[in-house]
Amino acid sequence: VTSGGLRGAIVWAVTPYVAEAPFRILAGTGVTTYSSARELGMAVRRGELPAEQTHLVRSKLRPVLLLQDRPVRTLPEFSGLRLVRLDALERTRRERVRRQEEPSLFFLQASREHGLSKDNAVDLNALVRIHESAIVGTPVGHISESELRTIGERLIRHLDLDVTRLVERRLVELRQRLMERRSEDPP
Amino acid sequence: MRERAIKAAEVRLPAPVAGEAILVTKHANRVKVVLLHPDDYERLGRLLDLFGEEQPFELQLTETALAAHRLGEAGEDAHELDLESLERALSG
Numbered sequence: 001v002t003s004g005g006l007r008g009a010i011v012w013a014v015t016p017y018v019a020e021a022p023f024r025i026l027a028g029t030g031v032t033t034y035s036s037a038r039e040l041g042m043a044v045r046r047g048e049l050p051a052e053q054t055h056l057v058r059s060k061l062r063p064v065l066l067l068q069d070r071p072v073r074t075l076p077e078f079s080g081l082r083l084v085r086l087d088a089l090e091r092t093r094r095e096r097v098r099r100q101e102e103p104s105l106f107f108l109q110a111s112r113e114h115g116l117s118k119d120n121a122v123d124l125n126a127l128v129r130i131h132e133s134a135i136v137g138t139p140v141g142h143i144s145e146s147e148l149r150t151i152g153e154r155l156i157r158h159l160d161l162d163v164t165r166l167v168e169r170r171l172v173e174l175r176q177r178l179m180e181r182r183s184e185d186p187p
Numbered sequence: 188m189r190e191r192a193i194k195a196a197e198v199r200l201p202a203p204v205a206g207e208a209i210l211v212t213k214h215a216n217r218v219k220v221v222l223l224h225p226d227d228y229e230r231l232g233r234l235l236d237l238f239g240e241e242q243p244f245e246l247q248l249t250e251t252a253l254a255a256h257r258l259g260e261a262g263e264d265a266h267e268l269d270l271e272s273l274e275r276a277l278s279g
Contacts, residue, residue, distance in 0.1 A: 012276040017260065060262050063272065085265035088258050093251040104252035117271040125248070125256045138279030140272050157244050164238045 006078065007069040008148045009139035010108075010115050013130045015082060016059040024056040025049070031056060064130055065122050065143065065151070076133070081151070082126035083108065086119050097121050104158065106151050108143070115140025122151060124158045188235060203227075 023034045027049075034040040043049040064080040084105070086094045097105045098119070105121035108114050143151075156163055203209045203224045211220035223231070258264040 012273055017262070058262070061268075061273070063269070082259055084255050084259035085269075086255070087266045088264050089251070089255055093254060096251055097255070102249060102251050102255075104248060105255055115272055115275055116269060118265070118269045121255065123256055123259050125252065126259055136273070137276040140275045140279070157241075160241065160243050162241070168238070 005069040005071070006066045006139065008143045008145070009066045010063055010083070010141045010143070011066060011080075011130075011139050012061060012136040013064045013080070014059050014134040014136075015062050015064060015128055015130065016057050019055055019057050023053075026054040026056065061136065063116065063120065063140070064128060066130070066139075067148075067152075067155075070132070076131055078130045078132065078135075080128050080130050081122045081124065081155075082128050083116075083120040084123045084126070086121060103154055106147070106154070111141075113141055114143065124151070124154050127155075127159070188232070 021034070021036050023037070023040055025032050025034065025040075032049075034043065040049065040053075044051055063083040065083060067079045067081065070076075070078065086097055089097070096102055097107050098109075100107055102121075104124045106124065108116060108120045108122060110116050110119050114120075200222060201209055203222045205224040205226045207224065208227070209222040210218045211222065213219040255264070
């Protein structure tokens with residue numbers, strides 16, 4: 001159910017950027033920079049750096065679409081998709097997104113329902129993990145069950161997930177159910 | 188699936204009927220060749236179309252998708268913060 005839960009909710013959250021080289025690490029009172037993951041790995045191997053480090057990674061407060069509910073709250077992290085504003089896109093590209101012609105960008109019009117006063121798009125290439133403590137206040141809006149289903153279907157493609165066996169099993173189950181129903185019904 | 192055509196006059200093969208696969212075995216019954224009826228081969232092609240290996244989706248990304256994603260990754264997608272929406276989150 002998307003109306004009251006967090007699945008399909010649009011929230012403002014502290015969203016970290018992806019850690020990438022050069023890696024800036026807090027060491028004592030200063031910052032040490034490692035130009036590559038390999039260089040960092042070698043420093044750990046030499047014992048110069050612990051396996052766990054404190055990185056300086058930028059983050060931004062921004063709207064995120066949450067993909068999951070946590071009804072019993074055993075997991076405090078949510079999978080979500082980052083929303084992207086269309087302001088900086090060229091006009092023709094912006095129009096393509098608005099017409100839902102871009103499979104990687106699910107357009108969300110500024111509306112009370114979405115809780116957004118600017119046009120956004122859900123970026124299917126921007127899967128993020130959000131801790132519940134990083135969510136600001138309460139959800140500002142929700143997308144519909146149908147919109148969420150469309151995004152879910154597209155996400156499977158974007159993540160290169162192989163659901164062949166899942167679909168096959170589902171088809172076999174449906175066929176089995178149909179056959180059972182036919183045998184129950186009188187001719 | 189790649190195809191390699193051989194003229195019927197150049198080889199001597201048994202003719203499979205529809206719904207039958209002929210297994211040509213070698214040592215210890217290891218299957219060396221499988222012969223299918225053209226109808227079954229066509230059906231196999233249709234199944235591969237349906238369930239065959241997908242290309243990585245990255246190969247299908249459009250310039251617009253990449254542009255929007257890069258702007259988002261760099262935090263340069265919005266000219267100004269949507270304060271009205273943020274206010275809604277804080278007051279809820």
